[in-house]
Amino acid sequence: MNIMESREDVRGQVLDFVFDGKFERYHADLAKLLEDPIFNYQAGLNQSQAGHLTYERSRFVHARIESPLEVLSQPYRLFALAEWPALMDVAAFSVLMVHYNLTLGSFFDHGLDRPGLAPHIKNLNELQHFGPFMATELGYGNNVAALRTTAEYDPATRTFRINTPDVLAQKYMSYSGFSDIQKTAVVMARLKYAGKDHGVYPFAVPLCNEDGMRPGIIASPCPEKPVQGLDNGLTWFDNVQIPAGNALLGQGEYVGEDGQLHLKSNNSRTRFLSSMSRIVPGRLCVASAGLGSARASVYLALKYAGRRLTNFPAQGDAPIIAYRSHHGPLFRALANGVGMTALLNRVKREYVTDTSHVPTKLSALISVVKCAATWEATSIINTCRERCGAQGIFSVNRIADYVSLLQGLVTAEGDNAVLMSTAISQLLGDSSPEAPAKLKAVGHISAGDVPVLLDLIQEHKKVALRNKLRQDEDADFTSLWNSAIEDAIDLGTSMAKSLGSREMVEACTRVRDAQTRQGLEALIKLFGLVEIERSAVFCIANGLLQAADLNAIQRQILECYDLLLTSYEGIIDGFGISEELLRAPLAASNYAVSFTRACGQPEYLYN
Ligand SMILES: Cc1cc2nc3c(=O)[nH]c(=O)nc-3n(C[C@H](O)[C@H](O)[C@H](O)COP(=O)(O)OP(=O)(O)OC[C@H]3O[C@@H](n4cnc5c(N)ncnc54)[C@H](O)[C@@H]3O)c2cc1C
Structure with a gap:
């Protein structure tokens, strides 16, 4: 072994130590993707431009790796996806992980075999729509199990009506601030049927299409925050109607031929944990x-x-x-x-x-x-x-x-x-x-x-x-x-x-x-x-x-x-x-030249 080979061999041994022997299989191609110019640092963006760039970068990653459903079936791949894009755009972690893990993952865990959900799964899997995950409410964060958004079932129309009862029950922090990006959300809400609260279930709710936010959904971006230009928002549902098939019901729960809802009686804590499985x-x-x-x-x-x-x-x-x-x-x-x-x-x-x-x-x-x-x-x-x-x-x-x-x-x-x-x-x-x-x-x-x-x-x-x-x-x-x-x-x-x-x-x-x-x-x-x-x-x-x-x-x-x-x-x-991957001037072999270039000084000064 020459010196270069032996250095590579040692590097491989440390890689195995750090990545548990899984670097080549799950991580290497994601690391390589980050070398694309789309991940170059971009100066001077306002919050909205930075946020939209994050969505673009997420589309870029989605188009170059296996489909989200395939990623979900290999948890190590999901974990690797959580790790790499964030190194070049910290907000990409949120967009990708909410979409892949929390939202599409909820369908993966609770809805793959339900025909009513197939169009939503297709849209999310192909990234025609991004998928916000709406659990937290303005008054219900760490106490989210007590959330108060309702989904009331109407057997006559076989629909659920999603409602926000008051200001504290507005969905909070989930990504609803940009209405020019098509989105289908998973919304956590209390299922109400025949006057009874049956606990918290996930519901597929189309939020925005090419015409913007759907009627009955009132959303605004949260105030600006440092660095991450994402569209964390506040969302209010005013009698938003969705087909009964959009409920991600539990095992053995279904809408009968007669339009009646068949639910199991569950301990509310168990039901909540099952709904939040991701x-x-x-x-x-x-x-x-x-x-x-x-x-x-x-x-x-x-x-x-x-x-x-x-x-x-x-x-x-x-x-x-x-x-x-x-x-x-x-x-x-x-x-x-x-x-x-x-x-x-x-x-x-x-x-x-x-x-x-x-x-x-x-x-x-x-x-x-x-x-x-x-x-x-x-x-x-x-x-x-x-x-x-x-x-x-x-x-x-x-x-x-x-x-x-x-x-x-x-x-x-x-x-x-x-x-x-x-x-x-x-x-x-x-x-x-x-x-x-x-x-x-x-x-x-x-x-x-x-x-x-x-x-x-x-x-x-x-x-x-x-x-x-x-x-x-x-x-x-x-x-x-x-x-x-x-x-x-x-x-x-x-x-x-x-x-x-x-x-x-x-x-x-x-x-x-x-x-x-x-x-x-x-x-x-x-x-x-x-x-x-x-x-x-x-x-x-x-x-x-x-x-x-x-x-x-x-x-x-x-x-x-x-x-x-x-x-x-x-x-x-x-x-x-x-x-080369991180492209941070401070780590370059000649950091003085790299930093001078990053600041835009004329080239004759350092060449
Ligand atoms: C960047 C970001 C992205 C997010 N994205 C989403 C999203 O996509 N979808 C979504 O649904 N939510 C999202 N959230 C919301 C997140 O899940 C909540 O912020 C989190 O659950 C905490 O709730 P809270 O902010 O209301 O904090 P609070 O519950 O108000 O807590 C405030 C403080 O009180 C303390 N505290 C609260 N309760 C207790 C207790 N019982 N015991 C001891 N101390 C307590 C906490 O430690 C904390 O320091 C996001 C949050 C962040 C920061």
Whole structure:
């Protein structure tokens, strides 16, 4: 093997580590698509132009890959689609994932065999229409299960009438602001029949055709927001009539020959969760997009850090990465980005084993992953933004746009604070009643020790939380929940870190190149040490660590930094991205010329 071949081979091994061996099959062509000029950064667009460009880019992607229904039948492909276009246009994540996963996915889960829905499925599959997904209402966000839009059945006309009862029940944030793009929405509404509320069902509702918004639908764009020029809107339905066949009814539910509706009596919570079935893969899509942009940020910031020179006292110029205050935070970001990616890989594998039935515990774990991944990605991206100085604030350099993406991701498809605490309450009963073992000495840990240590820490946190809840057994619900919610959120992060570290260690055993493996082991150690450091107050307060152990942890963190200084480039080379793909001036080999060109300075100045 010559040097080039061996470099490619090593890159392939890291790609397998990061993408769980699935890069070529599911990701490579999507990454390649982004090199098309349609994804070039475009300056000077107003919000509406930026939003319309996002729809154009989404059409471009749709036309070049398999059909949306085929994408839905391969969840790994769906997750890859969530990850890549967002790197070049953060709003494309929202348009594509709402269309593919939430909207067409609702038909995929509940309506493929219903003849009345076929024309809508065709329109959406061929992207003749975009598909907004309308669940949230102005007064019903995290409490969306209590939404109040109604769909009242009229047996005489065999139609449903969709109505917005009041201002708080207007559909909110879904994409209804542009009426010049044809759209068919999935609208979540309370099915009313014979005077009774039968719970929340999805309904196919054509919103706009070539003549604009349909009569009875009153929609306006929400106020402007930074970066994402999309048409999030407010929508009011005034007696909008749709055929009975547009209801995405449950299994065994139908409209009879006589026009009567045959429904099963269901627990309202079960009915709601079934109607919102796409939220579960949606959370894996959200985590994929968040971590994809986190890894891209680390890639950009480290490339820049290796090329941007600054002065070192009495030594002349050197790259800024040589400063501890610079490489320390970036290597922590690198470790956390890769660790959370490993966690996500593991949970994706569990999800794809049987997508038709997701057990409650797995669903709760997916929620934990969504929250931990997007919170971690937020922190990583903000760190990278700051480490790039002023270069970090320009959209053309990507990272600033990822900040905005993550602000949406921590809120959408389940606000992190609410989702994490609820998920932990479902997983808490899952721990062994026996007291976990004490931590072994942390004076000198190996990569293989990391999952053991992190698992013990999260087990101790579980026990502490359960004990706290038991002590307060007589408290009312609000006091009890409030006493536990912050600990529950912290526990969720520790669970995520523990599982992520285990997956990293397992994936590392498949890396053949000894030098690369050594670099990855340093990364795993750093990931673990940073989590122990984050949990230090808990560990000391509960007798798991001595204050003096913190010195040993700090010393080992510094050792990891030193090892990573010689190996980080090989790791980020395996992220599947390149300078040509991201086209961010700050990461170009000659960033000064690239940035000067991006600013429009005359060419004679730099050529
Ligand atoms: C970019 C973006 C795109 C979106 N796209 C869509 C879309 O296409 N379709 C759609 O239907 N919706 C969409 N949404 C809406 C999204 O689902 C909601 O924003 C989300 O459910 C949160 O609801 P809310 O904004 O009303 O927040 P609220 O429920 O008002 O929450 C506000 C704050 O209160 C806290 N809080 C609320 N309830 C609790 C609780 N029980 N316990 C503790 N804390 C609580 C939250 O943590 C949060 O900090 C989108 C949102 C964003 C940001």
